[in-house]
Amino acid sequence: MVSTARSIYALMKLLPVQRKVVLITREPRQITVDFRLLKESIRRKHPGHRIVVIKHRKLSASYIPKAFREMYHLATCSGCLVDGYIIPVSILNHRKGLRIGQIWHALGAIKKFGHLASGTREGPDPRVAATMRMHQNYTFASASGQVPASVYTAAFGVPAERVLPLGMPRVDYLLDQETLAARREQILTRYPRLRQTAESGGRIVLYIPTFRRGKHIPYTQVAAAFAEYDAANTLVLLPHPIDKSPLPNGGRTIIGTDVGVLAWLAVADVVITDYSAVTYEATLRNIPLVFWPYDIADYTEARGLAVDYEAEVPGPIVHSAAEAVETALSIGPPDYREFRSTHLNFVTEKDGSLPLEPPACADRIIDALELEE
Known part of the structure; x- marks a missing residue:
């Protein structure tokens, strides 16, 4: 052929x-x-x-x-x-x-x-x-x-x-403040709960895990842990389009598959992830990151990691859904300059500071x- x-x-x-x-x-x-x-x-x-x-x-x-x-x-x-x-x-x-x-x-x-x-x-x-x-x-x-x-x-x-x-x-999209502000307004209008969260001082937390072929991802664990905290906060789950994992229903959880991941970064206060490259996009938006690699031993054996995980990921590594949520709701502002100075230095200043003008x-x-x- x-x-x-x-x-x-x-x-x-x-x-x-x-x-x-x-x-x-x-x-x-x-x-x-x-x-x-x-x-x-x-x-x-x-x-x-x-x-x-x-x-x-x-x-x-x-x-x-x-x-x-x-x-x-x-x-x-x-x-x-x-x-x-x-x-x-x-x-x-x-x-x-x-x-x-x-x-x-x-x-x-x-x-x-x-x-x-x-x-x-x-x-x-x-x-x-x-x-x-x-x-x-x-x-x-x-x-x-x-x-x-x-x-x-x-x-x-x-x-x-x-x-x-x-x-x-x-x-350039992620650094365009005007475009992202407009996208944020569109999403807050589409999801009134998110506007309520933003206006009440709560946190909008995205959970964006890497897709696992043939394996379920613990979305329900994260949602259950999230339910233990202040109702002012909102959890947004972003499963892969072909992910068949069970998903929680309603409550303070939104399934965000009808909006693109990059657009969600316009409203996110925190991102929980594992091996996803959304890590890079989040650092350009200065969004705090929490890493929950719950299956790192198996994942490393099955596919492998391209970087030294513990040395390179720009955020705290946690070991349970409860710890991930607790950290996401308490974490402070990040400083990503060191990470960006080696991982994104072709599009930032030499010291990892964000560029004054989009590149x-x-x-x-x-x-x-x-x-x-």
Whole structure:
């Protein structure tokens, strides 16, 4: 099948190249903040280029006709950006000079992925990864700091010089106070309980755990622990779209899946997490973080962690749902400068202070495509 696809693609490459940028995402529900900002940058900097956004699907019989569409646009585009592992991007032999950028879908990584996780219980099979040329063909990958850059070098299997200090478009979104204030108002209007919490001096606590394939996440434990405290506080649970874990009903708990994670950071007072890369986004918003890695021994064995967890996570590590909630409701303002000075130093000041002006990451990434005027 792979050889057939390459043969068909070789014929497609004979077609004329168009003034067109292809953005391919694995986000099935909506266009991400990152792609929205990239589209705005392309329209502003290269108004003569058409933009094609493709939502990549997993391999199945229904995917085959969609694969031909992806191949056609790859064969005829001026540049391509992806936010995950996209099979046609990696297995096909592309036209010389086609620049392909990997922006990934997170500002950094705490858990292993890609080649770093190859051979682990939850990671890709090394033989399949080799056959599918996993994460090959990137002209460059974008990183927001030196620690993520080193992780991406290993996870994507690319030379260090191909990981560029470009950041992610979402950095500008998270640092845009006017945009986030408007988003906050929208969410408070949508959820009157949250407005009541904010106005009464209570705390809005997000619980954003990492998805576990085939395992339940203890949302109900967190909600039960939360119920022991002042009713002025509100807990927002953000399960993964395919997570089947039991969820609590009503009370002072909101299931927040109808609003994106980045938007929720506009209202959050505290975030409880474990291995999620939301850690990075929260530090750009100066939101206190509490880490509850309740299954760290099993998770480390099953997938592995990309960083020294205890040394690197920028917040207290707790050992129970009760301790997580207690800490979340009492924790004070954080100082993330040390963390940002190594994990986000491509988009902050050298000492980790937040930049005085947004770094225009979307423009940096589009410039790296080197599109013709």
